[in-house]
Structure formats: structure tokens, C-alpha cells
Amino acid sequence: MGLPFLPVRGVIGTDYTVVRPDFKTIKNPYGADEILVVPAVSPDVSLIHAFKADKFGNCIVNSSIDDALLARASQKVIVSAEEIVDTEELKTSQRGNFVSRIHVDAVVHMPRGAAPTSCGSYYSADIEVLKSYQAAAKDPQTFSSYVKEFCLRLRDGGDAA
């Protein structure tokens, strides 16, 4: 949106205003109430995992989360996708939201790129892997072996989980 801040209902009277001094209470200039304003979130780079993308960066993303909004809010956008398809196929795709190439800087073909979390109708969350993450995260040493096994495998030439 290119705006420095937005007003939000609620929040005043909670401890958010204690730990977030950047959340400011102002008088509503158009009413008698007080209202909270919060600074814009303007990411330098967003990584978005799409269902399908074409080679130009047009893509279909999950419509139940805010990926399309994130793409429009960011300076740079890198899209990874389960499938790389022709532009025509994107136009007939039923599920998900369309994000135009005008917001996208790079496309990566990355099947199972959302694993171990879920990805639409492609795959469900892998509860066992998530549990092993939960256990591993308690200790720096076990955490780094988790990262090695599940996160660095692709970089090191292995297959996705």
C-alpha cells in the first residue's frame, strides 16, 4: 500500500502497548474515540511457496493465508512452486489465488518445498517430522543435526523430504 502506518481496532488496554512502544495510541481524527496505529510491515524479501507457477513468475498461492498480500507488500519476491506449468494452465486453475508476475522477481521449482508442513492438496503435514523438530529444538546440538538432516539436504545435493 506504500503507507507508513494503519489504524487497528482493539489492542488499547492490553500489554502490547507496553512491549511495543512503536504501537501508538492516537485520537481518531474522525471520531471521539482513541485508536491504535501500527507501523507498516515492509519486507525486503519474501519467500513464497506456490502450488503452480509459470516461468514468468505468475503463480497460484494458497488462498487461506496471506501470501498474495505478502507478495504485494515486499520489495523482492522469490517464489518456489510445487509445479512449473504453462501460463494457460494457471488461468484455468480452480484452487488458490493468482499472483501476477509484476510482483515476482524469481521462480524456483521446488517440489515438497513446504514440507514438513502441509501444502494444499499436494501433501499433509508430516507430524512425525514436526515432533522430531520439537524435540530437537530443545538443545542447540540436536537442533543443528535436525537442520542438517531436513534443511541443508537440498543444498548438499539430496532429495527433498
Next chain:
Amino acid sequence: MTAYYTPEELMATVIARQVKNGETIAVGTFSPIPSTAAILARESHAPDSDVYIMGSRDWWPFSEGSQEFFNMAQKGRFDYFFLSGAQIDRNGSINLHTIGNYHQPKVRLPGGAGSSMLYYMVKKVILFKTDHTVKSFVEKVDFVTSAAVTPPSVHRLGGLHFVITPMAVLVLNKETGSLELFSVHPGHSVEEVRENTGFELPLFEGNADETKPPTAEELALLRGPVKDHVTKIYPAFAKKAFGGEIG
């Protein structure tokens, strides 16, 4: 004669009975009991109610992500929403942030998501808690993620309708701003509820009724069509929360 029922079935039934036909019920993440309640209301006396359940494909008619959902809430379009907290305090404030000091917490919790707006802008918010202990019902929460009682200078459309736990229903006394005991579930006593509450708990308007348990009709709906729907959203919950055949 009262049939056997689970605490989850009782809690869902009490919530469902509140809904009037045509009211809009929105349910957030990790909310299996409210989801069960919303679907039970639809399957019984509120067939024209809209039900939105975050994380479910069948019950999520939004096309523009959670932004669309939260904007609709902020417009005051939801009659019901459901919140919980690791702690709930005397004034109905909830804590989803930290146990202990915020900057050096004993436990870091998931955070508030939209609760600091939803509690203010949904007409009737029901707090649900699957345990009722002195650790979860405290005099003052360690961190106020969202509040039931706020200054009059803040625009507030709605707020706390009631709190439901496996033992009791609590309501806010608007004059004192404190929670009071409204009803006690069958099998529990006023003394037991008070022993498990970390603040003084007066009886609402001087007496606490027994919560009405699910009827045979309600249990049949719960264990039939409602369970089928809930299984698609919360399979592990559905397996343990619903009782068996009514004998």
C-alpha cells in the same frame, strides 16, 4: 435418565445452545470444541447460521486469506468468536504470550494472533479452557494479550459472553468487572470449582445452577453428523472427544 457424555460433548452443547438461528459463528485455529459447537448449532436449531472455521476447507468461504477474515471481524460482522489462554484472570483478560516476565519468560507461548482485536470487535466472545486449575485461572495474568474490560475511550463492539471449562460456566459481573460462577457441571461442586480457581469466585446473582447436560437428541447429533464433520478438521480430537453409541 441422563446418558453418558464426555466433557467435550457437554462444553460443545452449552456453547451451541447459545446460538440463535442466523447468527454468524467464526472459529479460529486450535479450537476443536468451538468447532464442534458451531457445527452442532447448524445441525440442530440454527441451520441458517454461517459457520467459518479457520483451517478447514469445507467451512472457509474466504478467497483473500486471513486478511479478509480479520477485516470482516473488524467490521463487526461476527456474532460469536472463541478465545482461550494459558492463563485467564479474574477480569477475563487472557494470556497467550509468556508465563513469567515477558523479557525473560519461563514459558514462551504462541502469541496473540488476532485476539487483541477480536475480543473487542466480535459481539459475543466465549472463552474456553480444557483444564480448570489454579494455574490457569489466576488473579492477574502475567501478560495481557487481550482484555475483557477496557477504558470507555476505546471503541468496543462486544466482549466476554462467558467462560466455559470442564467444570463450570463463569460470567463477567459488569459492575465489578470480575468473573463469577454461573453454573457448575454435573458431577462437580461449587467448592471444587473454587478450590481450582486462583481468585475469589462469588456466585452470580447469589446462586449457581447445575449446567444442563446434553440431551439424547443432542448426543445423537454430536455422535452422528457433527462427528463426521469434525473428523475432517480434527481427526485426533474426534477420536477421543465423542462418546460411543447411545445404549
